[in-house]
Amino acid sequence: MNSGRSIPGVYRAAGALTVNGYSEKWLRQGFPWxxxxxxxxxxxxxxxxxxxxxxxxxxxxxxxxDDGWIAARRFRDDEGPLDAAFIRARVEAAWELRRGALPPDTTAWRLVNAENDDLPGIRIDVWGTQVVITLDAAALSPLLDPLADAVEAILSPRAILLAWRPDPREKERPTPPPRVLRGAPQAEERVTERGVAFLVRPGAGKDVGLFPDMRDNRAWLEPHWQGRTLLNLFAHTGAFSVSAAKQGAETVTVDLSQPYLDRAAANFAENGLPSGELLAEDSFKALDRFRRQGRRFDRVLLDPPGHSHSKDGTWSGEQDYGRLVSAALRVLPPGGWLIAASNLGSVTPHRFQGMLLAGARKAGRPLRMLHDGSQPLDFPAALQFPEGRFLKFVVCAA
Ligand SMILES: C[S@@+](CC[C@H](N)C(=O)[O-])C[C@H]1O[C@@H](n2cnc3c(N)ncnc32)[C@H](O)[C@@H]1O
Structure with a gap:
């Protein structure tokens, strides 16, 4: 451990950047960019x-x-140093927020949520015995050693990995592959979320295989699965399907990617559950076929990515959501539940409801909201940082 050490060459400010009045206003409100x-x-x-x-x-x-679409990330509002003690204190403050507050039997969680934990551009995720530090930009690399020291001191993980967050605004900069910072990682790890087991790959960058930011939404749904049928679209590695099946639902799990569905099958098996139907298919095509077959589901879950391309067309979470909702409503009987999520930071909760309403109108099916969910405690959203509340999760009765 190296705690207490200063960061070589970056201990104190090397120079100054003068900002305009607009930036000053935002910085004074707590906005860090x-x-x-x-x-x-x-x-x-x-x-x-x-x-x-x-x-x-x-x-x-x-x-x-930095020299990208952000010129500087502010870490503190005074002239103090960005040294190891400062970084350690910030990581410890994030840990204090979470310590004892996570649900029982939960080993996949976020220790640091970037701007929302006063560590801009830095995410730290815990996957059982392994920890991944994800940076938004190479400009944050000088902080890696003190970050890893703080993580080691608090959690003593078997391994600490480094990953980079791809940013569509930085197209000309390739995203380097994840790498090991400390310890001996294992490629696959069994984690739990409120007792449900999932197999994750901490070193796989964007393909780790579980989204813990959905934990509270899965928990909210738990009492409502028994004896129901679920059509889980854009299902990834099947986390919602496994959680629903564990509570007695019959599941149909759809994703474009067969490798993700193979991982979904492994997740069902890990919990001793039958896999239900796993379909490697475009979600719109699956909806269209079920409608023509007259097949109906008690709950339809939509959790699409922001953008995707397949041989069946292009999907945009901003443009196409209404169309997806109206297609989903056609396989939902009266009284069925539409469960709709979006993680696009550019779509506000208000706008998202407007998109759902547009789809409902198109299908001629009024919707009543039962639950308006978002992120769990380990993904806090700083009020002075509007981008922090990115997750929309709405349950409606049709
Ligand atoms: C945001 S993830 C879903 C996360 C998932 N609901 C969970 O909680 O783990 C989006 C998934 O949509 C899949 N996908 C993208 N376009 C698709 C399409 N047109 N039809 C079906 N799946 C698609 C991707 O392969 C990816 O697994």
Whole structure:
């Protein structure tokens, strides 16, 4: 362990970036990003520690500079150092929020949720005995050692891995593959979510295989599965299907990707449950076929990605949601439940409800909201950071 050590070369601010009045207003409200067009003077290399100042020289905080679509990420609102003790204190504060507050028998959770835990651009996920630190940009790399030290001190994991978050705004920068920072990782790990087992691959980047941000929504649904049929569309590795089957539902699990469905089958098996129907197919095609066959389901769950391409067409979570809802309502009998999710940060909860309403109108089926869910406690959303509340999860009776 190296706690107490300063970060070589980045301990104190190397220089200053002067920001305009617009950025000053947002920084004073607690928003942690400065955009390139908001910097009026000063230069820094990615990863440099810089002071953020107004044109009049008033200090607005200490940040790490970057050269992408973000010019600087502010870590503190004073002139103090970004040293190991500071990083350790921030990670410990995040741990305090979660300690004793996670549901029982839950070993997949988030220790640090970036801007929402005052560590901009940094996510730390716990997958059983392994931990993954995910950075938004290489400019954050100077903080890796103190972050890993803090994680080691708090959790003593068997391995710490580093992953990078792909950002569609940084198209020209390829996303490097995940790598081992410390310890000896194992490729597959069995984790639990409120007692339900899932097999995850912590070192697989975006293919880890479980979305713990959905935990509370799966929990809300649990009492409502017994004796019901579920059509789970865009099902990925089947987490909702497994959770529903464990509570006595009969499941049909649809995803474009056969490898994800193979992992869903392994998740069912891990819980001693039969797999139900697993269909490698486009969700719209499956809906169309079920409608023509007259097949109906008590609950239809929609959790599409933001964007996708397949031989059957292109999907956009902003443009096509209404169309998806109206298609889903055609396989839902009166009284059935539509369960709709979106993780697009650009779609506000209000706008999402508008998209559901548009689909409901098109199908001529009024919807009544039963539950309006979002993220669990380990994915907090800072009010001064609107992007923090990204998850919409709405359950409606048709
Ligand atoms: C956001 S993930 C779903 C997460 C899942 N509900 C869970 O809780 O684990 C989106 C999934 O949609 C799948 N997918 C993308 N386009 C699709 C399409 N047109 N039809 C079916 N599945 C699709 C992807 O393969 C991916 O597994």
């Amino acid at each position: 400065v955009y390139p067009n908001e910097v009026t003077a000063g230069q820094a290399r990615p990863g440099d520690v810089v002071r953020l100042v107004t044109a009049g020289g008033v200090v607005l905080g200490t940040a790490l500079a």
